[in-house]
Amino acid sequence: MSEFVLYNAPQSTCSQRVRYVLHAKGLAFAEVKLDLFAGDQLKPDYLALNPNGVVPTLVHDGAVITDSAVIMEYLDELEPETAPLRPTGLVDLARMRSLMRFIDEVPTPAIRVPSYNLAFLPHFQAMSEEAFQALADSKPLRREFLLAMGRTGFPQAEMDAALGRLARAVERLAAEIASSGGPWLMGDQMTLADIAVLPVIVRMADINLDGMWDRHPALAGWLAAIRAEPAFAPTYYPGSLLTEKYPHLAERFRRAG
Numbered sequence: 702m703s704e705f706v707l708y709n710a711p712q713s714t715c716s717q718r719v720r721y722v723l724h725a726k727g728l729a730f731a732e733v734k735l736d737l738f739a740g741d742q743l744k745p746d747y748l749a750l751n752p753n754g755v756v757p758t759l760v761h762d763g764a765v766i767t768d769s770a771v772i773m774e775y776l777d778e779l780e781p782e783t784a785p786l787r788p789t790g791l792v793d794l795a796r797m798r799s800l801m802r803f804i805d806e807v808p809t810p811a812i813r814v815p816s817y818n819l820a821f822l823p824h825f826q827a828m829s830e831e832a833f834q835a836l837a838d839s840k841p842l843r844r845e846f847l848l849a850m851g852r853t854g855f856p857q858a859e860m861d862a863a864l865g866r867l868a869r870a871v872e873r874l875a876a877e878i879a880s881s882g883g884p885w886l887m888g889d890q891m892t893l894a895d896i897a898v899l900p901v902i903v904r905m906a907d908i909n910l911d912g913m914w915d916r917h918p919a920l921a922g923w924l925a926a927i928r929a930e931p932a933f934a935p936t937y938y939p940g941s942l943l944t945e946k947y948p949h950l951a952e953r954f955r956r957a958g
Contacts, residue, residue, distance in 0.1 A: 720935075
């Protein structure tokens, strides 16, 4: 029997989409939870697996697979007959991959801006400037992102730009559902594109940005449908949402409501 070990973080959006594919495929795996604020992803033993110092990393029978989009496709190619998550036709497969590129280029990086400003900034504010610089320098893929945020948070212009990208993504997703006839982005089959964007939409709902799809009931229906799938609950176990990890956010949103 194959052995899978997933190194990930509960609230990491990239980790969540890999967890979803593993559960959808019914693949048992050992989960190693990393504390990102404690720097687990930057320790030598983890960097030996993933030199980029980010999560997730999948180890399958000793082989190391990195990058969440790559891991998702790897798992579907490994188990193509169990809950297939890719179209069979080449044109549709190309369309799915184009959607995934859009998701990774637009909404996935955009959601990090409000996430960091809302949830993570207090942690960085408590650090000295030297400690913060050292932290940024230690992150090969996130250095410039952290330095742009600094210890005072992203400026309003950057927040507005990120929210604009998220709004455009919502419009694109709603258009894809309308074009395909739904209920999924590409029609009656859930694909890796749905799973790729799922953590972004869940994060938006968690931090009170779900008003962005008030005019798009099909997207609300898409979210309800994917939440009803058997793989959703084990993927989003308790502690996987930002408002669960950072109770001050939930209280803030209650006051705002």
